[in-house]
Every structure is written in C-alpha cells, then in structure tokens.
Amino acid sequence: MKIWLTICMMVAASITWAAEESPPHGGAVEGQVLEVTNVPQFTYLRLKTETGESWAAVVTADVKKGDTVTIENAMVMENFESKSLKRTFKKILFGNLRGANKVAATPSGTSALGAAFSIKLGKTPQPMIAEPIAKATGANAMTVAEIVTNAAALKGKPVLVRGKVVKYNAEIMGKNWIHLQDGSGSAASGTDDILVTTTNKAGVGDVVTVKGTVNVDQDFGAGYSYKVLIEEATLQK
Secondary structure, eight states, rough: OOOOOOOOOOOOOEEGGGOOOOOOOOEEEEEEEEEEEETTEEEEEEEETTTTTEEEEEBOOOOOOOOEEEEEEEEEEEEEEETTTTTEEEEEEEEOOOTTTTTTOOTOOOOOOHHIIIIIIIIOOOOSSSSOOOOOOOOBBBOOHHHHHHHHHTTOOOEEEEEEEEEEEETTTTTTEEEESSSSSSSTOOOEEEEEESOOOOOOOOOOEEEEEEEEEEESSHHHHHHHHEEEEEEEE
C-alpha cells in the first residue's frame, strides 16, 4: 500500500474543551484563528471555538490570524505527540480544512486519519509467530485465516479468535489497535494477520482471546486500508 508522509494532520489539541467533550465522530469544528505557527509540512493553529480554545494542525495551508476556518470530518486522538513542537496534546482532532482558498494542494488519497496512522502507527511489518496458537472454543470461534478468508460473509457478525499480539498501538482515536496472529494462514496470501480495535489494553507477546464484530474494506487514507478487521472487541488473557 502507498504511504504518503506529507499528510493532513488535522485540528485541535484540546486545551480547554468544554466539559471534556469531543465533537461527534465525523463532525465539523469551526473556529477563529488566534495564532499561526508553521513547521515543515504542517501549519499549527490556535483556535477560538464555541467550546473554548483549541490547537489545530493542518497540512501546510495559507491561513492567517483572524481567519475563520472549519474542520470537517473531525476525529479525536488522545495523547498525540508532535515532535516538531516537542509537545504532547491531551486531545487532538484530525480533519479536513474546508475551503480551497485556505488549503494548499493535498496529495491524492490522503486523509486526516491516514495522517495520524502514518505518524503514530507506522508501517512496520508484523513478525510471524514461531508456534501456532490453540484455536478458541465456543460459539463463533474461528482462526485468523478463517476470518480473513470468509470476511465478506462475516461482515457485521460476531467472532471469537485466540492469538498472539504481534503489534500494539495505544490511544489512537480513543482505541487501541492490535495486530493478532495465531499461526494460521500465510503472509503471501495476507491471511495470517488481522487488525483488532479495542478499548482493552494488551502488550506485544500476550496471548489473548478476542471477541468482536467483523468489518471489511475500511480505508483510513495514506495507504492504511484493511480488507478485514475486528472492531469493538473485548480481550481476555
């Protein structure tokens, strides 16, 4: 998959977000620009919104102090570290800056969430596990390969799968992102590894039983697309 590293990192690290609330997933945030800071590839904005002041970061844009901007398709990420600013934001919103007159040309296929993934997840290949993991038992129990192979028929249905965590990234859009393998399938066919999203915590090397719902064809932009994943999962060790 293609990776764009000139990404659109979007709006608003919340400093005084009213009642600690976040905008609805995929919603829009409007604010007046109080401050502009440019760094390579990005423009950081301090915004005055209806709920207080927030920081925003967008792909390099022609934005000036006093402008009113709208961030569309806003998505929340917690504890996001900006290496350019040497700062970690408690909450940051990723989205798209509305208005062609406000935004420099953006590479085709990029998105705010793709930006977050490119920065925080990276594209490090997942290792193959050394030994197969015993298959889960119970209703809807399957192997990783069975889920990936039958993804279309399983869309929207619950599954149970047991495997080893080979990659773990925490607190991206309020979720933890896990790559799970159980020794089934093959890397060549792409049936050996499955992505899981959960609010439960885990560590690389943990063997866990995952219960969640299958989804398919999710494209987060910047080359991060998944033919199959398990969402809203719970983990048991």
